[in-house]
Amino acid sequence: MDQPLQDRTVLVTGGAKRVGAAICRRLHAAGANVLVHYRSSALEARALQVELTARRADSVAVAQADLLKVASCSQLVKAALKAFGRLDALVNNASSFFATAIGDITEQVWDDLVGTNLKAPLFLAQAAAPELRKNHGCIVNLIDIHAEIPMRNHAVYTAAKGGLAALTRALARDLGPEVRVNGIAPGTILWPDDDSWRDEVSRQRIVNQTALKRIGEPDDIARAVQFLLAEAPYVTGQIIAVDGGRSVSL
Numbered sequence: 001m002d003q004p005l006q007d008r009t010v011l012v013t014g015g016a017k018r019v020g021a022a023i024c025r026r027l028h029a030a031g032a033n034v035l036v037h038y039r040s041s042a043l044e045a046r047a048l049q050v051e052l053t054a055r056r057a058d059s060v061a062v063a064q065a066d067l068l069k070v071a072s073c074s075q076l077v078k079a080a081l082k083a084f085g086r087l088d089a090l091v092n093n094a095s096s097f098f099a100t101a102i103g104d105i106t107e108q109v110w111d112d113l114v115g116t117n118l119k120a121p122l123f124l125a126q127a128a129a130p131e132l133r134k135n136h137g138c139i140v141n142l143i144d145i146h147a148e149i150p151m152r153n154h155a156v157y158t159a160a161k162g163g164l165a166a167l168t169r170a171l172a173r174d175l176g177p178e179v180r181v182n183g184i185a186p187g188t189i190l191w192p193d194d195d196s197w198r199d200e201v202s203r204q205r206i207v208n209q210t211a212l213k214r215i216g217e218p219d220d221i222a223r224a225v226q227f228l229l230a231e232a233p234y235v236t237g238q239i240i241a242v243d244g245g246r247s248v249s250l
Contacts, residue, residue, distance in 0.1 A: 003031030004230035008135075009084040011076060013037040013067065013124065014094030016045035018190055019142070022218030023091055023225050028052045028059060030226055035080045036062045037094065067094055067120035068111065074127040087131040089229050092121035092141045092164075097192065100156040110156055117160035118167065125171055129179065138180040140228050141168045142221070143239055145185045145247045165239055172237030180236040182228045187243025189216040211245025 010027050014020040015036040021044070024034050034052070038045040045062040052060045061083035065072035080087045096116040100109050121141055132139070146154065147161035165183060172181040188206055207213060224242050228235065241247050 006031030008088040016041035026222035073123040133178040183239035
């Protein structure tokens with residue numbers, strides 16, 4: 001089996017479930033050792049570790065961290081080095097997502113959304129940079145098509161993801177030539193865990209706005225991550241929309 005990431009180590013934030021777990025599974029299948037970060041999904045993280053290490057022993061480690069605390073970023077890098085002795089790639093997948101209507105935005109809401117979607121990726125990149133430079137590694141940031149196409153009542157989330165898009169391009173300049181930095185902007189891949197805000201009519205409207213007339217799957221994002229990590233040595237500072245054509249259909 002082709003394993004383009006054999007012997008490389010990848011840190012995936014928010015890797016215990018949903019899209020993050022799909023990314024971990026695909027990168028692990030491609031030969032990578034994976035450090036699965038989680039905040040509160042301990043059971044899911046441990047289950048994923050058991051699942052993947054059954055296929056290849058000592059290839060997955062898990063680490064709990066609150067990414068709103070800057071000190072956690074360097075601790076995650078140290079955890080990867082302790083488990084595998086190196087770090088070759090960082091996938092900033094962890095994200096907070098919820099509505100913020102104008103008039104109801106608080107400093108706590110700002111700190112949460114900007115903290116997870118922009119602040120943490122910056123400080124993780126900074127903490128990982130020395131090791132990534134040494135290994136000519138790369139960073140992939142999970143952004144969102146809505147960084148460019150704002151959703152109503154999501155001003156803070158939109159600003160945070162827009163900042164992450166800008167940060168991706170800035171880091172590509174600052175960390176090159178040793179480190180490549182790219183982004184993926186998903187469209188509709190999974191409905192939110194708390195999906196009470198979307199009825200079936202609204203969901204179908206979103207699907208109809210997509211050129212491919214369907215939502216995506218977590219592995220669509222995972223495939224794009226693998227491409228950027230393993231098969232795109234001359235690609236940096238780019239953001240790939242994986243959205244079924246929704247961004248060109250609105």
